[in-house]
Amino acid sequence: MKCKGFLTRLFIYDMIFGFPIRERREEMRRIIAALLTVAILFSAAFVLAEDGEEELLVEEEILLDEAEPEQATAEKEVREENVHTSVWPEPSDITPAYRSTEAPEEAHENCFWCTPMNLDDEEAVWVMLTAPITVVQANEKAKPLDDQMKQTVLYEEPDKKSQKIGMITGQSQGVHVLETRDDGWSKVETYSTSFHDSKVKNWNGFVTGYIETEKLMTVEVNQNYGIIIDKLTQQLYLFKDGHLETTLMVSTGLYNRRQPYNETRSGEYLLIYYQKGDLPDGTMHCYNPIRFNAGDYLHEVPCVVPAGGKRKDADYKLYEPKLGTRASHGCIRVQRGLNADGYNMNTLFGLLKNREDQRYPKMVIWEDYQGRQVKIPEDDTPLYYNPRGGSYYHALANCNDVKSTYLPLTAFTYGELEEKPYSKLKRCPYCQPLRRKTFYEELNQKHLESSPGEVMSYHKKK
Ligand SMILES: [Zn+2]
Numbered sequence: 001m002k003c004k005g006f007l008t009r010l011f012i013y014d015m016i017f018g019f020p021i022r023e024r025r026e027e028m029r030r031i032i033a034a035l036l037t038v039a040i041l042f043s044a045a046f047v048l049a050e051d052g053e054e055e056l057l058v059e060e061e062i063l064l065d066e067a068e069p070e071q072a073t074a075e076k077e078v079r080e081e082n083v084h085t086s087v088w089p090e091p092s093d094i095t096p097a098y099r100s101t102e103a104p105e106e107a108h109e110n111c112f113w114c115t116p117m118n119l120d121d122e123e124a125v126w127v128m129l130t131a132p133i134t135v136v137q138a139n140e141k142a143k144p145l146d147d148q149m150k151q152t153v154l155y156e157e158p159d160k161k162s163q164k165i166g167m168i169t170g171q172s173q174g175v176h177v178l179e180t181r182d183d184g185w186s187k188v189e190t191y192s193t194s195f196h197d198s199k200v201k202n203w204n205g206f207v208t209g210y211i212e213t214e215k216l217m218t219v220e221v222n223q224n225y226g227i228i229i230d231k232l233t234q235q236l237y238l239f240k241d242g243h244l245e246t247t248l249m250v251s252t253g254l255y256n257r258r259q260p261y262n263e264t265r266s267g268e269y270l271l272i273y274y275q276k277g278d279l280p281d282g283t284m285h286c287y288n289p290i291r292f293n294a295g296d297y298l299h300e301v302p303c304v305v306p307a308g309g310k311r312k313d314a315d316y317k318l319y320e321p322k323l324g325t326r327a328s329h330g331c332i333r334v335q336r337g338l339n340a341d342g343y344n345m346n347t348l349f350g351l352l353k354n355r356e357d358q359r360y361p362k363m364v365i366w367e368d369y370q371g372r373q374v375k376i377p378e379d380d381t382p383l384y385y386n387p388r389g390g391s392y393y394h395a396l397a398n399c400n401d402v403k404s405t406y407l408p409l410t411a412f413t414y415g416e417l418e419e420k421p422y423s424k425l426k427r428c429p430y431c432q433p434l435r436r437k438t439f440y441e442e443l444n445q446k447h448l449e450s451s452p453g454e455v456m457s458y459h460k461k462k
């Protein structure tokens with residue numbers, strides 16, 4: 001694996017057409033087709049010049065009117081046939097440093113930034129999750145756990161007087177080292193992890209800049225566990241001893257105009273601090289919190305516990321149905337329902353906190369860049385329901401949220417979900433079964449056109 005330089009090529013297109021540099025290949029084809037059409041019309045103009053311009057304009061309108069529906073149909077067919085063929089580069093080739101305009105001095109075999117965001121290559125993912133990470137010392141006087149609450153800035157030039165372009169959290173946030181210079185500065189890239197009170201307001205922007213080399217520390221990480229959070233699938237992937245152990249549903253941050261800092265910052269992190277109990281906010285409680293980035297935690301999906309109540313009185317109905325979609329203020333909410341492998345946030349917390357290898361586990365957060373695509377679930381995936389009046393469909397035959405008298409539940413398949421009587425069933429918020437096919441199709445369409453994790457630029461200007 002190497003850091004690829006294809007962006008330089010695309011940059012030329014960007015200069016000419018003012019398009020975002022990650023546009024699809026199909027888009028390019030359309031532009032070229034459009035240019036050819038213009039060229040043909042132009043030559044036609046010379047032929048028609050004798051008869052006057054008006055005629056040409058009429059001709060042009062007709063041509064464009066006819067061309068468009070045909071093009072749209074052709075494009076739709078391509079998508080339906082295989083959605084991947086219209087995407088460039090291949091969704092499985094996109095790396096976290098996809099936006100980088102330059103490669104590091106030496107090619108990286110195993111770094112997070114240069115490894116494609118692709119679960120199919122389990123071995124490459126494991127190598128990446130267990131590779132050392134380069135973090136920063138934000139404040140040299142602070143103890144590690146305090147330093148994790150502090151941040152340092154990234155400069156545009158190797159000069160403290162130059163513009164500050166991004167924020168980096170101490171101890172737990174990783175950076176991609178591109179160049180170590182003789183003058184005491186290093187060139188790095190990372191996602192700016194600004195919070196509402198940070199010096200630089202750059203919300204999850206991918207930045208390349210300079211930091212004092214003495215602030216950088218490369219540390220070894222845990223060799224038994226590693227975690228991936230994918231903003232695209234809104235799932236957590238726990239890797240254990242070289243393989244994908246289990247998958248849990250999450251909710252990452254959902255930003256809005258007023259709170260652009262809600263977007264969960266992507267990148268590479270260490271799971272450093274395991275807090276006892278929970279993070280309470282009034283009657284809202286977040287159990288099993290693990291801090292990974294200043295104010296951002298990995299924790300159980302929030303619940304409401306009435307004042308004076310106990311954990312057994314917790315009500316999850318406000319937040320649990322949102323799992324699998326963006327919903328938080330930046331934290332990563334993880335399912336509380338046990339999955340088929342016997343995992344939930346509670347077991348995950350215990351496993352990581354009581355780990356044998358004391359080095360901190362690595363957690364990476366994949367950005368859902370434009371062009372990435374989810375796999376549509378297989379039709380033969382089993383689902384379950386209660387034929388005696390149940391209103392939910394479930395992922396598990398023995399869903400813990402169903403009264404034991406109805407267990408085990410009756411099986412049917414994902415392919416039958418749109419047929420009667422299954423089409424009326426709602427999704428069990430506890431055991432987190434798959435969503436309906438239209439959900440994934442809409443998700444893929446959205447990612448052909450945009451990067452939902454990118455905080456819109458007007459937030460930076462204000
Ligand atoms: Zn690299």
Ligand SMILES: [Zn+2]
Nearest residue numbers: 394399428431
């Ligand atoms: Zn269920």
